[in-house]
Amino acid sequence: MDMILEGLKQAFYLLVTFDPEVMGITWLSLKISGTATFFSLFFGISVGTVVALTEFPGRRLVVSLINTGMGLPPVVAGLIVTIFLWRNGPLGFLEILYTPTAMIIAQSLIAAPIVTGISLASIQQLPRNLRLQILALGANRLQMVWILIKEARLPLLAAVMAGFGGVISEVGASIMVGGNIKGYSRVLTTATVMETGKGNFEIALALGFILLLLAFIINAVLTQVQQRQRPR
Amino acid sequence: MKMRKGLTWAVGLMAALILMAGFSPAQAAPVKQKNLILATTTSTQDTGLLDYIIPIFEKKTKYFVKTIAVGSGAAMAMGQKGEADALLVHSPAAEKKLVEEGYGVNRRLVMHNDFVILGPASDPAGIKGMKSATEAFKKLAATGSLFMTRADKSGTHAKEMAIWKAAGVNPEGQKWYQQTGLGMGQTLGVAAEKKAYTLSDRGTYLSMKKNLGLDILSEGDAVLLNIYHVIEVNPAKWPKVNAPAAKAFADFMVSKQVQKIIKTFGVDKYGSPLFFPDAGKKVEDLGK
Structure with a gap:
């Protein structure tokens, strides 16, 4: 128990003193996971919408695959990305292993199925007649899709939160493809693992609390956006 | 109108993050x-x-x-x-x-540096002060004392396996021999919780000692050099x-x-x- 209090104290101390190293890794966590979430939104909302609105053979299989992907273990995603990015691997010429870019790729891979799955479900749960109605009012297909996405914005923002929450808190992929390099690819989660390994449990806890605080702030902002426009 | 504003807000926030990521020096790969x-x-x-x-x-x-x-x-x-x-x-x-x-x-x-054989202060197997690491391992096996191995092909694990071999003991599959599959720091934590014996490099042990209840029971043997x-x-x-x-x-x-x-x-x-x-x-x- 003392240790948790000590961790809280440390977190507070690191925050109020603007500890440059901690500020750096917090900022990097936010940038990497924010960017990865952004990419996964593009992919996830478009694929999710297409799958939700179309009928094709094997559709159920595709949906099952997407839903399985929502549980993709980060460490597996990390291993796959690592093997592709190895110097002597298929994408080795890019020379981006152990960089923040590689971390964005791995995290996008983790977040994409989460966003796709929730997008799919949220578009699909809209009443079928709504589509007919929109088309009947003279909208073209693109306009219809845009209206549907807007109609489903509540669950879609939940998809954003789930995707972001999934990647900001994951460590397996980040440590593998980023390498936890000081001042370069060290983020809150990988630093927490390292400090735990060093036996600096108070600092590890402090980093954990900072991570939670960060996630809370982001989610509070998104929730604000989401709830403000709740249909009355 | 209100709805669009909210969505624009969220997208804008993400876009801003990306822009900043793109221009940050940390992102720029060195030559x-x-x-x-x-x-x-x-x-x-x-x-x-x-x-x-x-x-x-x-x-x-x-x-x-x-x-x-x-x-x-x-x-x-x-x-x-x-x-x-x-x-x-x-x-x-x-x-x-x-x-x-x-x-x-x-x-x-x-x-x-060197490896040290660690265990609970009560030392149920009675290996405290033994000069030979091989003899200490033999005694641990004979008494069936709980032993935590990293089992991760690390240098520490390789050293541990070499000592078991020298002791003529095959610990694999024994009930008292448990694999953590973790790094040194975490394995020390598990050994401390379970009051088990384990092998550690001295550096990691010293840096974590304050949080552990593990004592050095055997040290100094030439085979324990790291x-x-x-x-x-x-x-x-x-x-x-x-x-x-x-x-x-x-x-x-x-x-x-x-x-x-x-x-x-x-x-x-x-x-x-x-x-x-x-x-x-x-x-x-x-x-x-």
Whole structure:
């Protein structure tokens, strides 16, 4: 128990003193996971919408695959990305292993199925007649899709939160493809693992609390956006 | 209108993050050939030694070091695949094999510390003070005392297996022999919780001692030496290896400057050094 209090104290101390190293890794966590979430939104909302609105053979299989992907273990995603990015691997010429870019790729891979799955479900749960109605009012297909996405914005923002929450808190992929390099690819989660390994449990806890605080702030902002426009 | 505003808001926030990510200096990759990938064991990072000396190397040579701290087994696998430029590892038998197979060149002695046999203060197996690590392991097996092994092909694990072999005991599958599959720090935590015996490098043990209830029960045997070598990955096998950087790093590790740092590193924090510098010595002369 003392240790948790000590961790809280440390977190507070690191925050109020603007500890440059901690500020750096917090900022990097936010940038990497924010960017990865952004990419996964593009992919996830478009694929999710297409799958939700179309009928094709094997559709159920595709949906099952997407839903399985929502549980993709980060460490597996990390291993796959690592093997592709190895110097002597298929994408080795890019020379981006152990960089923040590689971390964005791995995290996008983790977040994409989460966003796709929730997008799919949220578009699909809209009443079928709504589509007919929109088309009947003279909208073209693109306009219809845009209206549907807007109609489903509540669950879609939940998809954003789930995707972001999934990647900001994951460590397996980040440590593998980023390498936890000081001042370069060290983020809150990988630093927490390292400090735990060093036996600096108070600092590890402090980093954990900072991570939670960060996630809370982001989610509070998104929730604000989401709830403000709740249909009355 | 109100809805669109909210959505625009969220998208704008993300876009802003990306823009900032794009322009941040941390994101800009350093000049390519300047990168040096150093695969090493967790102990060199967890003790804080690398965090101390790498910046000195970077400043001196302008290379950018990407330190990948994994077990010695994984580090050597990276070397074997040409995915690292230099290795700083402590698993001598496997290192020799790597060099014999031509994947590593110019293997040089850097430093050593030692392993210690740890256990609960109550010492139910009664190995306290035993001089021979092999005899201590025999006794642990004979009494069926709970033993935690990392089982991760790390240098520590390799050393442990060598001692079991010397003791003529095959612990695999025994009820008292449990695998954690974790790094040294975490394995120490598990051993402490379960009041089990385990083998650890002294550096990691010293740095975590305050949170553990584990005592050193046997130490000082010559087989318990923990020896670190630096190896350059052979560019003849893997053309993409940054050979000049690897050589510069290996030279740096055995240089007078670094050897002097190693000699005193950790004294202020733990009261004794964590490593002993050995550049230029022969393995056979260590610990004498």
